[in-house]
Amino acid sequence: MNIVTVPTEPIAGQKPGTSGLRKKTQVFMQRHYLENFVQAIFDALGGAAGKTFVIGGDGRYFNDRAIQVILRMAAANGAARCIVGQGGILSTPAASHLIRLNATDGGIVLSASHNPGGPDEDFGIKFNTPNGGPAPEGVTAAIHAAANGIREYRIVEAQDIDLARIGAQSVGRMAVEVVDPVADYADLMETLFDFAAIRAMIAGGFRIRFDAMCAVTGPYGVEILENRLGAPRGTVVNRQPLPDFGGMHPDPNPVWAKMLMDEMWGADAPDFGAASDGDGDRNMVLGRETYVSPSDSLAVIAANAHLAPGYAGGLAGVARSMPTSGAVDLVAAALGIPCFETPTGWKFFGNLMDAGRVTLCGEESFGTGSDHVREKDGLWAVLMWLNILAARGASVAEVLEDHFSRHGRNYYSRHDFEALDAASAETMLAALAASLPDLPGTEWHGQTVAAADSFAYTDPVDGSLTENQGLRIVFGNGARIVLRLSGTGTSGATLRLYLERFVPGPDGLGEDPQTALAPVIAAAHDLADLHGHTGRTAPDVIT
Numbered sequence: 287m288n289i290v291t292v293p294t295e296p297i298a299g300q301k302p303g304t305s306g307l308r309k310k311t312q313v314f315m316q317r318h319y320l321e322n323f324v325q326a327i328f329d330a331l332g333g334a335a336g337k338t339f340v341i342g343g344d345g346r347y348f349n350d351r352a353i354q355v356i357l358r359m360a361a362a363n364g365a366a367r368c369i370v371g372q373g374g375i376l377s378t379p380a381a382s383h384l385i386r387l388n389a390t391d392g393g394i395v396l397s398a399s400h401n402p403g404g405p406d407e408d409f410g411i412k413f414n415t416p417n418g419g420p421a422p423e424g425v426t427a428a429i430h431a432a433a434n435g436i437r438e439y440r441i442v443e444a445q446d447i448d449l450a451r452i453g454a455q456s457v458g459r460m461a462v463e464v465v466d467p468v469a470d471y472a473d474l475m476e477t478l479f480d481f482a483a484i485r486a487m488i489a490g491g492f493r494i495r496f497d498a499m500c501a502v503t504g505p506y507g508v509e510i511l512e513n514r515l516g517a518p519r520g521t522v523v524n525r526q527p528l529p530d531f532g533g534m535h536p537d538p539n540p541v542w543a544k545m546l547m548d549e550m551w552g553a554d555a556p557d558f559g560a561a562s563d564g565d566g567d568r569n570m571v572l573g574r575e576t577y578v579s580p581s582d583s584l585a586v587i588a589a590n591a592h593l594a595p596g597y598a599g600g601l602a603g604v605a606r607s608m609p610t611s612g613a614v615d616l617v618a619a620a621l622g623i624p625c626f627e628t629p630t631g632w633k634f635f636g637n638l639m640d641a642g643r644v645t646l647c648g649e650e651s652f653g654t655g656s657d658h659v660r661e662k663d664g665l666w667a668v669l670m671w672l673n674i675l676a677a678r679g680a681s682v683a684e685v686l687e688d689h690f691s692r693h694g695r696n697y698y699s700r701h702d703f704e705a706l707d708a709a710s711a712e713t714m715l716a717a718l719a720a721s722l723p724d725l726p727g728t729e730w731h732g733q734t735v736a737a738a739d740s741f742a743y744t745d746p747v748d749g750s751l752t753e754n755q756g757l758r759i760v761f762g763n764g765a766r767i768v769l770r771l772s773g774t775g776t777s778g779a780t781l782r783l784y785l786e787r788f789v790p791g792p793d794g795l796g797e798d799p800q801t802a803l804a805p806v807i808a809a810a811h812d813l814a815d816l817h818g819h820t821g822r823t824a825p826d827v828i829t
């Protein structure tokens with residue numbers, strides 16, 4: 287085995303964001319770029335000698351090349367074994383499961399998630415720790431520091447492995463096992479949900495449309511929904527993972543999953559529609575002419591999870607990211623279980639799940655999951671909904687209406703302003719942050735500010751402090767505005783403006799969210815002087 291030690295220099299900007307390092311694909315393909323970061327991961331772990339890793343990605347352009355490089359570098363750094371998904375494919379939740387199932391030392395997941403793929407689009411890489419979850423802040427900081435001090439990396443001279451062939455191979459002295467990316471994950475889903483009841487519902491004529499958006503969940507949807515649950519062939523559309531996702535933007539929301547939206551609002555619509563993102567950790571759930579906002583989905587799942595066999599014993603607790611609506615808080619209070627509020631990003635849920643304090647977690651960004659893995663999980667959420675519908679014999683719209691009538695409705699929307707000039711966006715948030723102490727008591731479009739702060743989080747398990755996680759302004763009537771900048775984009779700045787207003791019912795539960803939120807939206811624009819700083823009056827994407 288010939289190990290080559292390659293001299294290199296630190297490359298600026300190798301700082302992981304909300305979910306790993308994401309850059310333009312061309313940046314990742316630059317000389318030494320991927321290699322530096324991978325070596326930094328191994329160095330931050332104290333070396334790879336004798337270790338086992340799971341490696342896979344969402345199949346986007348450069349996925350296969352990157353995997354061959356990572357395998358050669360793992361071998362050169364003395365790793366004992368790597369488990370790789372066939373074709374280089376592993377959804378993010380499936381990778382998390384394999385890390386846990388095989389008790390490995392972690393995993394490397396290649397994805398830029400919901401960002402488009404291709405030579406001129408985005409690529410990404412993230413390290414997951416042995417619990418199967420995204421590396422916490424302490425680990426990503428260590429990787430960043432290692433990348434900033436890098437002088438050399440190690441790689442073996444070896445042929446590519448055959449990613450298409452399941453079974454044992456090797457790179458140098460390191461064992462490589464190519465595995466079916468779907469089987470273990472599908473088996474796990476069968477332990478959590480009542481497949482017999484879902485199968486019977488489908489056999490009785492219940493129709494499903496699942497849009498995999500030419501990304502990683504195609505093979506998972508086909509195996510689980512069609513092969514194991516008996517949905518007719520063709521239930522899963524855009525089922526072939528493609529390097530450029532067929533030119534789609536694999537972000538499961540009403541804007542980017544338009545084909546699915548049209549079908550669900552069309553004549554003879556299916557009973558249930560769902561879509562997932564590039565790497566399979568997000569989900570959008572729809573009924574016939576019914577959109578389930580992700581925050582509401584989390585709350586409905588919390589209230590009904592006991593109907594699924596894997597959760598029949600109830601939930602230890604729930605957690606949501608700070609910008610996610612308070613709908614789940616109301617369910618937690620009704621159930622008498624704790625509810626935690628964390629910064630944006632799944633890495634903040636890991637400690638709570640590991641400590642057994644929460645079972646269910648969710649984010650407003652179409653992410654829901656439980657402690658069955660340590661990532662959010664798109665197909666899991668789809669199966670949870672199917673299990674709930676089968677157990678209750680109700681439609682998506684009926685479940686949602688029933689939920690609002692019991693708990694009230696948290697009207698919610700996120701407005702994204704994309705491709706802003708980064709400096710202007712930062713100036714705007716800095717100005718708003720500076721004004722926060724003076725806001726309480728002031729009135730904006732008929733709403734009086736009750737509290738305003740910059741969100742900081744102290745992890746209740748390890749005591750670590752994470753500051754500056756979003757500006758929040760809460761009004762006396764319970765309405766709320768949150769502003770933060772995206773940490774997953776690859777060009778310019780994206781402002782995320784989160785808007786919420788609670789209506790207890792019984793009246794006023796059926797409004798259009800944008801109408802119900804109109805005064806909150808107007809207040810947000812004025813408070814931040816959005817137009818003055820960015821020149822923008824309307825968002826690019828509304829979810």
Ligand code: VG1
Pocket residue numbers: 304305398399400563567568607630631632649650651653771772773774775782
């Ligand atoms: C976005 C979402 C956040 C999510 C993150 C990763 O981050 O808002 O809730 O955890 O993406 O999801 P940001 O910093 O751009 O707001 V994924 O499916 O891209 O791994």
Ligand code: CO
Pocket residue numbers: 378399400563564565566567568
């Ligand atoms: Co994702």
